[in-house]
Amino acid sequence: MAGGHYPFRGVVCFLSTIFVFTIVVLNWQSSSPNLPEANHPVIYGKAWEKAVKKSCKVRPGGRHVVLVTGAAGFVGFHVSQALKRRGDGLIGLDNFNDYYPVTLKRARAALLEKEGVMVINADLNDRKLLEALFKLVKFTHVMNLAAQAGVRYAVHKPMTYVHSNVAGFVSLLEECKNANPKPAVVYASSSSVYGLNTKVPFSEEDATDHPASLYAATKKANEMLAHTYNHIWGLSLTGLRFFTVYGPWGRPDMAYFSFTRNIVENKPISIFQGPGGVELSRDFTYIDDVVKGCLASIDTAEQSLQGPPRGNPPPPFRIFNLGNTNPVPVSEFVSILEKHLKMKAIRNYVDMPATGDVPITHANVSRARDELGYEPVTELYTGLKHFVKWYKKFFLTEEFKGTIDLGNYKPF
């Protein structure tokens, strides 16, 4: 009797395994912080391919065809705009993760789309999509600005840094080395790789063996991974160490943005102090200067080796500091914000949390000056003036108020 039930039980068992598996996969997908929500639903369809090609068309004045990752992010948005405006063809990629309000990322992407730049909603780990893109378009360059940013958040969500900055970067490099032609790659590193170094200003030749945060460690990992792909596959790789980049359309998790918001809303701000009440200083660098450095890196990058390396020397492996060369204590930077906002900040001086900040950043940019013609020209006073003007327009004027809804967002 019981024996008669066994085949039936087998079927039930099989079906429930499938059911449980499906639930697990669906759950995993919905809990994945970086799950792309397709804004270009007909991926791989003819219309999609046509749109990709249109976005990548080189116009008069342009030379390159660039894949810009992190295009809906702060630096990626500005770099994409600058490339498009000078005639280069490009496609943007972004996973629109919700580390900070997605409304801001969508607003940046919408502006890009208006200017003819398609921004695809996808993650760097989406190998199928990358493969399809590289098959469809002969990219001359890849500008990798996609990353899980933020120094302090890494204490709370280490795995999202591993997912985007480490796994995502390797996935991208794999596709670059498989592509035909192989593009030259420029990627974002960070001043944080200098970590606990005490010798200032920071030079590219300095050792970077003591990262103070997991974020910094992933950026250092990017540089190391880049080295191996340069060495083994002959990919052209250029790393850019950005120094606290700020400006219009910036990141609400960063101090200049969150402080502005709090000052305007009459809320207190916390100014971190190091041991012994020492002020932290940052080499705040204005976005327009950084964009020039990014474009010059693309323009001066040698081609990747095409075909198997077969003992041919790889193109130069390059790393540049893109800073302002003038560190400013955080409280002085708050005073400048107060002037532009014509409001007083409620300042709370607090001990710096043990979440990975370093006392000072200060860039030596001689190498970038020599090889890229990089010259930071924007004083902090002027740069913050531009930022405050933008902030007032989008968050305080009747015309634009509400177009970028930051809700109750508070950075870590």
Ligand SMILES: O=C(O)[C@H]1O[C@H](OP(=O)(O)OP(=O)(O)OC[C@H]2O[C@@H](n3ccc(=O)[nH]c3=O)[C@H](O)[C@@H]2O)[C@H](O)[C@@H](O)[C@@H]1O
């Ligand atoms: O240049 C870099 O390498 C890094 O610059 C910034 O990191 P950070 O310099 O920490 O930028 P903010 O978060 O804007 O902080 C600026 C300064 O304000 C301080 N701060 C921040 C937040 C706060 O509530 N209070 C405060 O005093 C920080 O300690 C820091 O000295 C970016 O967030 C990183 O993604 C980037 O890689």
